[in-house]
Amino acid sequence: xxxxxxxxxxxxxxxxxxxxxxxxxxxxxxxxxxxxxxxxxxxxxxxxxxxxxxxxxxxxxxxxxxxxxxxxxxxxxxxxxxxxxxxxxxxxxxxxxxxxxxxxxxxxxxxxxxxxxxxxxxxxxxxxxxxxxxxxxxxxxxxxxxxxxxxxxxxxxxxxxxxxxxxxxxxxxxxxxxxxxxxxxxxxxxxxxxxxxxxxxxxxxxxxxxxxxxxxxxxxxxxxxxxxxxxxxxxxxxxxxxxxxxxxxxxxxxxxxxxxxxxxxxxxxxxxxxxxxxxxxxxxxxxxxxxxxxxxxxxxxxxxxxxxxxxxxxxxxxxxxxxxxxxxxxxxxxxxxxxxxxxxxxx
Numbered sequence: 288x289x290x291x292x293x294x295x296x297x298x299x300x301x302x303x304x305x306x307x308x309x310x311x312x313x314x315x316x317x318x319x320x321x322x323x324x325x326x327x328x329x330x331x332x333x334x335x336x337x338x339x340x341x342x343x344x345x346x347x348x349x350x351x352x353x354x355x356x357x358x359x360x361x362x363x364x365x366x367x368x369x370x371x372x373x374x375x376x377x378x379x380x381x382x383x384x385x386x387x388x389x390x391x392x393x394x395x396x397x398x399x400x401x402x403x404x405x406x407x408x409x410x411x412x413x414x415x416x417x418x419x420x421x422x423x424x425x426x427x428x429x430x431x432x433x434x435x436x437x438x439x440x441x442x443x444x445x446x447x448x449x450x451x452x453x454x455x456x457x458x459x460x461x462x463x464x465x466x467x468x469x470x471x472x473x474x475x476x477x478x479x480x481x482x483x484x485x486x487x488x489x490x491x492x493x494x495x496x497x498x499x500x501x502x503x504x505x506x507x508x509x510x511x512x513x514x515x516x517x518x519x520x521x522x523x524x525x526x527x528x529x530x531x532x533x534x535x536x537x538x539x540x541x542x543x544x545x546x547x548x549x550x551x552x553x554x555x556x557x558x559x560x561x562x563x564x565x566x567x568x569x570x571x572x573x574x575x576x577x578x579x580x581x582x583x584x585x586x587x588x589x590x591x592x593x594x595x596x597x598x599x600x601x602x603x604x605x606x607x608x609x610x611x612x613x614x615x616x617x618x619x620x621x622x623x624x625x626x627x628x629x630x631x632x633x634x
Contacts, residue, residue, distance in 0.1 A: 305336040305360070306405050307463065308382030312374045313339055313392035317346040319509070324355045326395040326507075332402040337361045338378040339392070343368030348392075372475035372483045379469060388463040394421075395507035396461065403501050404463035413496040416488060417463045421506035433459045433508060438500045446498035449543055451488055452533065453550060456498055458488045461506040468494055476532075482525025489533050519613075520561040527554050556582065564609050572602050579605075 309327055313320050320339070327337060337360055341348035348365075355361050366377055379387055386408055390396060404417045420434045434457050437443045439450035446456030472490040475483050492498065530551050537543055560582040566575030576598055583595070598605040 307386040308384040316392040342374040419505040486529035
């Protein structure tokens with residue numbers, strides 16, 4: 288069902304003077320959607336339009352969004368389920384504003400988010416994307432922030448392509464970019480089931496310019512139990528695909544090519560380590576531990592040293608300990624680079 292099949296009050300033209308289109312995918316988060324939309328209505332900058340999209344969700348997204356449709360800035364689309372990339376692409380192309388901001392249906396904006404992002408992009412044509420800090424809450428061991436150290440290798444405000452590639456410049460999903468750039472890169476890659484957002488940031492950065500970081504907590508990123516991307520192996524596969532696409536897009540002599548080679552090699556090694564953990568968790572304790580020892584260079588630290596010593600004496604402990612590690616480092620854990628965190632994070 289498209290927008291044309293919705294009640295008349297849901298079919299509205301976008302505000303003519305909207306500075307930014309806010310895109311809200313709402314699959315499976317009907318019970319949280321009203322919080323997200325209330326945070327949008329609380330923005331200090333009122334010149335926005337919003338497209339909420341239900342791409343075949345199993346819950347009552349229409350009922351959740353209905354109270355907000357009296358706001359002429361908010362529209363609602365319903366499509367079949369083709370994944371979050373397709374949902375975002377469809378909603379973006381149904382909007383009109385020159386800037387686009389992402390707000391997942393279970394996340395929140397703080398009041399100055401849109402004001403800050405619009406000013407950054409409108410004031411500098413070299414900004415390819417604008418991002419910020421965000422509080423991570425929900426199904427996490429402790430609340431923390433997306434960014435807890437200096438961003439990138441430069442001034443901490445402007446990030447290069449290399450900074451985005453190696454994730455020393457963290458890009459929070461609640462990010463704003465230009466519609467023209469979205470069209471230039473072809474939108475989100477609908478063939479990617481993991482790391483589709485990272486791939487999109489990289490392709491935006493390939494256009495030139497830099498990423499902008501507002502050093503404020505302007506968003507709230509909610510982690511739900513069982514949310515997508517919980518398995519590090521799937522994320523690593525997505526990262527590898529994004530790196531390989533960047534390799535193909537860049538000239539052979541580009542300075543980033545050497546970095547991409549290292550990132551791909553590191554990701555493949557980390558993926559091999561994750562496969563070894565899978566073997567243990569799936570019940571092949573002896574074979575999995577042999578595999579883990581062969582990939583031992585991926586991790587370091589006292590806890591890992593002690594763990595390997597314990598498993599040598601009592602192999603049966605490996606399965607519950609590694610199962611716990613897998614849960615602890617699912618999406619929403621510490622936002623270290625997936626490429627490097629296997630060498631940094633203890634069990």
